[in-house]
Amino acid sequence: MTSLNTAAEVPVIAYERVCKTYGEGATRFQALTDVNLQIRQGEFVAIMGPSGSGKSTVMNIMGCLDTLTSGSYRFCGTPVESLSQDQCAILRRSYIGFVFQGFNLLRRTSAQENVELPLIYRGERPAERAARARAALEEVGLKGWEHHTSAELSGGQQQRVAIARAIVTEPTLLLADEPTGNLDSHRSQEIMQLLVRLNQDRGITVVMVTHEPDMAVYADRILRFVDGRLVSDTAQDRATRSVQGAGDH
Numbered sequence: 001m002t003s004l005n006t007a008a009e010v011p012v013i014a015y016e017r018v019c020k021t022y023g024e025g026a027t028r029f030q031a032l033t034d035v036n037l038q039i040r041q042g043e044f045v046a047i048m049g050p051s052g053s054g055k056s057t058v059m060n061i062m063g064c065l066d067t068l069t070s071g072s073y074r075f076c077g078t079p080v081e082s083l084s085q086d087q088c089a090i091l092r093r094s095y096i097g098f099v100f101q102g103f104n105l106l107r108r109t110s111a112q113e114n115v116e117l118p119l120i121y122r123g124e125r126p127a128e129r130a131a132r133a134r135a136a137l138e139e140v141g142l143k144g145w146e147h148h149t150s151a152e153l154s155g156g157q158q159q160r161v162a163i164a165r166a167i168v169t170e171p172t173l174l175l176a177d178e179p180t181g182n183l184d185s186h187r188s189q190e191i192m193q194l195l196v197r198l199n200q201d202r203g204i205t206v207v208m209v210t211h212e213p214d215m216a217v218y219a220d221r222i223l224r225f226v227d228g229r230l231v232s233d234t235a236q237d238r239a240t241r242s243v244q245g246a247g248d249h
Contacts, residue, residue, distance in 0.1 A: 010077045012173055012205045013039035013062055018071035020057050020228075031057045032228045035071070041172070044199045044206045046216040049225035055209050056177065058225065062207060063096055063175050064088040076172065093121060097166030097174045097204075101181035103158045105150040105165075111137060112146040115165045122169070136164035140194060156187035163194060167204065174198070176208040180215050192218045 020032040032054045039045050047055045060066035061073060064080060073080045075091065083091065105114050115133035124132075137146055140160040150158055159179060166174055176195065180188035196218050199206045208219065216222050217236070224232045 011038040011040050011074070012043075012076055013037070013207070014072075014074040014077075015058075016072040016074075018061065018073055019069050020054075020061065020066070021069045030228055032061075032068075035228075035230050037223060037230060037233065039205060039207060041205055042199070042203045044196065044218065044220045045208070046219035046222045047207065047209045047225065048211065048213075048216055048222055050211075052227075053225040054228040055225050057228075058223075059175055059177060059207065059209050062173070063098060064092050093118065094169070095172045097169060097171035099159070099162050099166050099174065099176040099179045101178035103150070103155075103162045103182070105158055105161055107150045110147045110149055111142060111153065111161045111164075114150065114161055115168050118165060118169050132168050133164070136168040137161070139167070139198075140164045154187075155183050156190055159183065159187075159191050160194065163191070163198075167198060167202075172205060174204050174206045176206065178209055178211070180210070180212065185214075188212075188215060 015035050015037045018032055018035040019030070022029045022031055035054075035058065047058060049055045057066065061068055062075075064075075064083075068081060075095070078091075080088065080091070106117075112130065112133045115136050116129045119129040119132060134143075134146055137143060137160075140163050142157065142160050142164065145153065145157065150161065153161065159182075163179075174195075179195070180191050183191060192215055195206055195208070198204050206219075208215070210216055220236055222232075222234045222236065223230060224234070
């Protein structure tokens with residue numbers, strides 16, 4: 001796969017009449033219907049909606065974890081539906097970071113080793129992997145915790161390790177699926193402030209699925225889905241969001 005177009009004027013995400021159908025006949029389920037949206041470089045976007053609204057399907061397609069049934073999805077200008085499975089894997093590995101509600105860390109493995117995993121898949125040398133993992137952990141506030149296993153870390157610390165693992169490859173896009181779902185309110189605010197800082201200071205495009213309005217307030221835009229359709233796209237004031245985040249610190 002050739003290099004993607006990461007110029008600022010090209011949307012990171014562009015959906016055009018995206019539909020997703022699961023099953024056939026009596027079991028057929030229309031998960032998404034004619035979804036049109038664009039997300040530009042440096043935006044922080046929250047995706048909301050009730051259970052079964054299609055928000056997770058939207059994110060899975062963005063992350064090349066699922067395929068669309070019809071329509072077009074362009075990632076930095078590249079039509080993803082035209083890519084092979086191997087090319088999609090390269091795209092994920094090179095341009096996308098993932099953060100999940102359940103952290104998805106190896107329990108008996110150190111924080112540094114967990115963060116190194118994406119770099120191992122990319123074939124980077126051990127010394128380079130270790131240096132980049134330490135730098136990523138320091139960036140998320142975990143300097144000094146490199147050799148602690150996941151079992152020795154709090155939930156908030158584990159999510160910070162997961163974020164470090166997601167950003168260690170310097171992705172264009174960070175996808176966060178309910179990143180505060182397993183955390184208390186204080187730890188949730190800390191994680192959201194970290195995501196905001198990564199978005200603002202490093203320019204990483206962040207797309208977050210959440211059902212919590214208190215977390216969605218940190219985003220620039222809120223996309224709301226109902227029954228597989230995008231029903232609203234609401235902009236929020238970045239300055240207000242930043243003040244709220246700072247006030248909660």
